[in-house]
Amino acid sequence: MTTLGQFYPVASPVHDLDPRAKIVATAVLVAGLFLVDSTTGLLFVAAALVVLVIFSRIPVRRFLRLLRPVLFIVVLTVAFQVFFSREGATLFRWGFLEVHTGGLWLAFFLALRILLLVGVAGVLTATTAPVALADGIEDLLSPLKKVRFPAHEVAMMMTIALRFIPTLGEEAEKIKGAQAARGADFSEGGPLRRAHSFVPVLVPLTVGAFRRADELAEAMESRGYRGGEGRTRYRELRFRARDALALLVTVLILLIGVLL
Amino acid sequence: MRLELRDVHHTYAPGTPFEVEALRGVSLAVGPGEVLGLVGGTGSGKSTLVRHMNLLLVPTIGEVLVDGVDAMTLKKSELRRRVGLVFQFPEAALFAPTVEEDVAFAPRRLGLDEGEVEERVRGSLRMLGAEELAARSPFALSGGEKRRVAIAGVLAMGPEILVLDEPTAGLDPATREELVALIRNLRDAGVSVVLVSHDLDEVAEVADRVCVLRDGTVHASGTPAEVFYGDPEMAPATVRVASLLKASTPEIGIPVRFDETLAALKAVRGG
Numbered sequence: 001m002t003t004l005g006q007f008y009p010v011a012s013p014v015h016d017l018d019p020r021a022k023i024v025a026t027a028v029l030v031a032g033l034f035l036v037d038s039t040t041g042l043l044f045v046a047a048a049l050v051v052l053v054i055f056s057r058i059p060v061r062r063f064l065r066l067l068r069p070v071l072f073i074v075v076l077t078v079a080f081q082v083f084f085s086r087e088g089a090t091l092f093r094w095g096f097l098e099v100h101t102g103g104l105w106l107a108f109f110l111a112l113r114i115l116l117l118v119g120v121a122g123v124l125t126a127t128t129a130p131v132a133l134a135d136g137i138e139d140l141l142s143p144l145k146k147v148r149f150p151a152h153e154v155a156m157m158m159t160i161a162l163r164f165i166p167t168l169g170e171e172a173e174k175i176k177g178a179q180a181a182r183g184a185d186f187s188e189g190g191p192l193r194r195a196h197s198f199v200p201v202l203v204p205l206t207v208g209a210f211r212r213a214d215e216l217a218e219a220m221e222s223r224g225y226r227g228g229e230g231r232t233r234y235r236e237l238r239f240r241a242r243d244a245l246a247l248l249v250t251v252l253i254l255l256i257g258v259l260l
Numbered sequence: 261m262r263l264e265l266r267d268v269h270h271t272y273a274p275g276t277p278f279e280v281e282a283l284r285g286v287s288l289a290v291g292p293g294e295v296l297g298l299v300g301g302t303g304s305g306k307s308t309l310v311r312h313m314n315l316l317l318v319p320t321i322g323e324v325l326v327d328g329v330d331a332m333t334l335k336k337s338e339l340r341r342r343v344g345l346v347f348q349f350p351e352a353a354l355f356a357p358t359v360e361e362d363v364a365f366a367p368r369r370l371g372l373d374e375g376e377v378e379e380r381v382r383g384s385l386r387m388l389g390a391e392e393l394a395a396r397s398p399f400a401l402s403g404g405e406k407r408r409v410a411i412a413g414v415l416a417m418g419p420e421i422l423v424l425d426e427p428t429a430g431l432d433p434a435t436r437e438e439l440v441a442l443i444r445n446l447r448d449a450g451v452s453v454v455l456v457s458h459d460l461d462e463v464a465e466v467a468d469r470v471c472v473l474r475d476g477t478v479h480a481s482g483t484p485a486e487v488f489y490g491d492p493e494m495a496p497a498t499v500r501v502a503s504l505l506k507a508s509t510p511e512i513g514i515p516v517r518f519d520e521t522l523a524a525l526k527a528v529r530g531g
Contacts, residue, residue, distance in 0.1 A: 171352070174347060174352065174353075175352060175353045177311065177316050177347060178345075178347045178350060178352070178353035179353055179355075179365075180316060180340065181314060181316065181340055181344070181345040181346075181347070181414065182340075182353075182365055182366035182369065182413060182414060182417065183337060183340060183341065183365075183366050183369030183370060183417065184365075184369065185337070185369075199355065200353070200355045200356075200365065201355075203355035204352055204353050204354060204355045207399060208352060
């Protein structure tokens with residue numbers, strides 16, 4: 001049983017919000033974070049994010065796991081700032097390495113900014129089911145239909161892609177098992193040999209994905225799917241007062257952050 | 261060789277909300293040249309169980325013994341050669357440009373020389389009646405041909421036990437017949453076979469012993485007659501017919517295979 005995806009299904013006020021509100025709020029925050037240029041401001045936004053995570057009922061460990069993919073970038077950024085920035089008083093010197101107070105501050109500031117960016121996006125993906133996310137994106141992109149942008153098709157492709165990630169994952173596991181039963185070993189040798197040993201997995205996986213795509217297209221057509229024109233939805237999105245409120249609070253938090 | 265599972269438990273994703281206990285203490289054994297039929301509904305743990313036979317899955321509790329030796333202590337490659345595992349829909353793992361190369365994958369991984377590899381490939385394709393497919397692309401074959409080629413790919417390792425997970429699912433009757441014949445041939449050649457199947461008629465034809473799995477435990481096991489006559493609701497057509505007639509004609513006995521049943525019916529009618 002694989003637990004792919006970051007969606008954490010619990011009932012919370014944050015889960016309950018309209019996906020469009022959450023997407024817009026995330027976009028505003030991610031863009032706005034680049035306007036916050038004081039550490040105090042960032043800390044304020046960080047405090048707000050902590051409150052948000054508490055409201056969303058995502059377990060802390062689960063949330064921290066969302067941040068793990070960028071850990072490397074954070075470490076790299078911190079190392080660069082600490083060792084190569086020459087601003088402020090010198091703290092100590094060791095050979096050609098010098099650590100200055102300005103560098104430490106900048107390192108902290110940048111690390112915090114990266115973690116906030118990822119954390120904000122993480123709350124969105126952890127509290128919004130992939131399908132709701134795709135629905136929201138379709139709705140937000142729908143004004144572009146006037147200029148012939150295929151908003152429905154893009155959203156449908158996203159939904160299908162998301163839907164098939166676990167399926168393909170399972171399929172890959174099965175094929176790996178079958179090849180292992182024929183003596184394949186995916187852990188021995190250098191990176192090149194290991195990549196080579198995945199050919200017997202990747203070829204059938206690709207073939208299977210194409211077959212699945214064909215079958216899915218036929219199944220959709222036989223159920224009358226003809227694209228987005230005139231298509232209604234099972235789940236109607238409703239933008240309620242609390243969604244507007246959430247957006248307003250987001251903008252306010254960001255404004256305070258920028259002004260601090 | 262003798263493969264034995266002792267009190268095997270398996271829990272998927274332990275310690276998470278997705279935790280599932282798929283096996284709850286399964287013990288069974290397959291002796292040399294024996295065909296064990298493994299039956300049970302979907303979700304009874306059959307597929308999880310067969311993955312323990314070559315340790316693709318490691319038991320959460322319990323052990324797997326090969327000729328009395330803990331399989332965990334054996335080299336994985338050695339274990340997987342001796343216990344050939346054919347997955348459900350094994351044709352999904354075909355990958356090489358030609359059938360020949362695909363079947364040669366396993367023997368090459370064993371490090372055999374090319375002459376030996378070629379011999380193994382030809383031999384196992386012959387056992388499955390698929391020699392004439394050798395030069396074709398595995399992706400251009402029919403469903404039944406693909407299945408046979410995929411099974412040949414495992415057989416080419418020269419396993420001492422062949423584990424087949426629903427080998428006849430979705431096949432036409434002729435190919436099914438051929439696979440049943442293959443299982444008999446393998447047994448005659450001294451290879452043990454574990455046949456996982458939903459098709460009780462098929463199991464009745466070839467199994468020396470039957471093991472019924474239910475909710476991750478062994479619900480019943482024994483000779484086909486013992487198991488099937490113990491629960492005629494869950495039995496092949498032959499056994500259902502015979503047990504219905506048993507009330508009025510007890511002399512029909514307990515036939516299981518088709519030819520046995522036919523002979524018993526003829527005897528009853530004649531006598």
